[in-house]
Amino acid sequence: MTNLDDLLRFALDAAREAGDLARRRRGEGVQIAATKSAAADIVTAADREVEALIRGRLAAERPGDGFFGEESGAEQGTTGITWVVDPIDGTVNYAYGIPEYAVSIAAVEGEPDPQHWQALVGVVYAPAMGELFHAVAGGGAWLDAGAGRVRLAVNDAPTEAGALVGTGFGYDPATHAGDLARLGRVMPLARDIRRIGSAALDLAGVAAGRLDGYFERGLNPWDHAAGALMVEEAGGVVGGLPGQRPSTALTIAAGPVLFARLEQAIDGR
Numbered sequence: 001m002t003n004l005d006d007l008l009r010f011a012l013d014a015a016r017e018a019g020d021l022a023r024r025r026r027g028e029g030v031q032i033a034a035t036k037s038a039a040a041d042i043v044t045a046a047d048r049e050v051e052a053l054i055r056g057r058l059a060a061e062r063p064g065d066g067f068f069g070e071e072s073g074a075e076q077g078t079t080g081i082t083w084v085v086d087p088i089d090g091t092v093n094y095a096y097g098i099p100e101y102a103v104s105i106a107a108v109e110g111e112p113d114p115q116h117w118q119a120l121v122g123v124v125y126a127p128a129m130g131e132l133f134h135a136v137a138g139g140g141a142w143l144d145a146g147a148g149r150v151r152l153a154v155n156d157a158p159t160e161a162g163a164l165v166g167t168g169f170g171y172d173p174a175t176h177a178g179d180l181a182r183l184g185r186v187m188p189l190a191r192d193i194r195r196i197g198s199a200a201l202d203l204a205g206v207a208a209g210r211l212d213g214y215f216e217r218g219l220n221p222w223d224h225a226a227g228a229l230m231v232e233e234a235g236g237v238v239g240g241l242p243g244q245r246p247s248t249a250l251t252i253a254a255g256p257v258l259f260a261r262l263e264q265a266i267d268g269r
């Protein structure tokens with residue numbers, strides 16, 4: 001039987017150490033190490049160093065677990081647990097000195113595929129903002145900030161003004177027309193939108209009630225693995241294409257009432 005407390009303890013400790021490393025490297029100056037899917041899709045030396053730190057801790061403390069990370073790929077484990085890691089989510093924010101970036105770490109059980117896995121714990125740590133979001137399956141979603149710990153809950157009471165909706169756009173300019181058309185279908189539901197630049201913090205924001213909802217096309221599993229659990233543990237709903245879980249095709253997160261409205265608007269039905 002997997003001990004959820006052990007998983008959470010590892011995730012919190014690793015996220016704190018990794019996030020503090022990212023913040024130190026940011027202060028020393030960011031080095032762009034490479035680009036990936038498009039010219040705007042950058043990876044910094046810190047992304048790689050932070051992921052290596054997390055993998056090193058896993059190898060030492062949980063050697064049988066699997067790994068699925070943005071920068072160093074996937075490695076099958078023997079325990080049925082896989083760690084899904086985005087070392088610095090919001091990499092462009094990080095490169096520009098915008099504080100909305102986060103280390104995202106999730107432990108999932110079963111096949112390491114978002115359509116099939118069961119998320120057990122999720123941690124999203126924003127070191128520049130001193131905010132540590134965390135959730136355990138069946139144990140709620142929480143924010144540790146300053147000296148306090150508060151339980152998180154999604155907003156699910158739509159107001160006459162409309163919903164505050166987070167979203168994002170892909171790195172590939174060829175995808176922007178479709179993303180903007182999708183946003184155009186959502187705007188009648190919205191009082192305004194926020195483009196925060198980190199899916200993990202968008203999802204944590206929905207869980208915390210800072211956003212009423214969020215949607216984005218083009219996310220990778222490491223972008224949403226931890227934040228999706230937080231939204232669900234905060235009383236929200238997370239999905240993708242109709243009847244599906246989050247995927248690269250689409251991620252939607254909101255309270256139940258707004259989720260249904262967002263799903264319908266995005267699908268254009």
Ligand code: LIP
Pocket residue numbers: 070086088089090091092167168169170171197198199200216218219220223
């Ligand atoms: C980012 C996401 C963001 C999305 C960006 C990018 P990264 O992840 O967090 O929501 O709009 O295109 O995918 O690349 O910073 O890990």
